[in-house]
Amino acid sequence: MSVVRIGALAPLSPPGWVGAGRQLAAGLELGVRDVNAAGGIGGRPVELLVRDTAADPVRAAEAVGELAGLGVAALVGEYHSVVARAVAERAEASGLPYLCSSAVLDGLVDGQAARVARLAPAQSYGWRVYAEFLLRAGHRRIAVAVAPGAYWAAGVEVLRGCFAAHGGEVVAFDLRGRPPRALCDAVAGSGAGALLLLVGHPDPAVPIVRAVRRDRRLRGLLLGAPAGQPEFGEWLDLLGADGAGVPFLSYLPERLGPLGTRVDAELRELLGAEPSFVAFEGWDAVAVLAAALRVAGGDGVRWPDVAVTGTRGPVRFSRVPGSGVWQWAWPPVRVIDRDPEDPTRWRTLHTA
Structure with missing residues (x-):
């Protein structure tokens, strides 16, 4: 019997975020196991x-070409936004359906893509939710530590727009040539009540957290990480109690339903x-993606169907202004943190 090949992309080695890549790969693998147990496609x-x-x-775009040559029916996955953008552009040009699982950059493609869809919320949506959380908590002046990159730059612009609309201000500190101690000096003199880490993990995120937690001038400063660095076990392993109380965006509901509970248990065993x-x-x-391929019956993927x-929750796709792809609008979005009383508890x- 012939098989349906699906190409999967994930960051599984440095400088990619390997922890996220392994989590993504585990979810993909369990999903395929369940699809096959139900009769495949x-x-x-x-x-x-x-x-x-x-x-x-570049490596991701080359992988798309290789997978197309191997006869995959579709592509799935990827975590890093700039990489997902390269995949989306190459997939659209190659005529391959691509379902982006985890990257959030609004401009995933130029123009309107017919074959690209996304499950993760657009960055402008999720980061507006995060800004709303900060504003409701009374913050009107925040600092952001920003690493180079389109994803981080886009996040700064979303935050600035939200804060400006409420008379607030976002002070950005470029991390190039600025070690953690120098960053602490700058933040201490900025008048900001919060510092958001728009940086990679574990470096420089972990050294920055350690430096801030040990700086007496910054006691009471809220540390935040909208991109979700504290979600992963490595954060807790490296930082312990210092990593608690750092709010981030999570795309899980507060309580899982029966399907989510079953998948949660099986993912725990697998991981x-x-x-x-x-x-x-x-x-x-x-x-x-399996459902989309079944509906298509070999005649392309029609995401709205x-x-x-x-x-x-229920997944359906529509067009969202500014994204250019078919979008699930919206997955659950929460701001959560690790409880300082018990950092293993959320x-x-x-x-939202």
């Missing part, structure tokens, strides 16, 4: 061909650790 089993992007857009929202994005992506019950601080 039109009676044909699914075979997942995984390629490591290492957070490199040997608590699954992050990225793992659930992987499982949902495979379930949605897809309706699937995922681990985090606290919900704000819900």
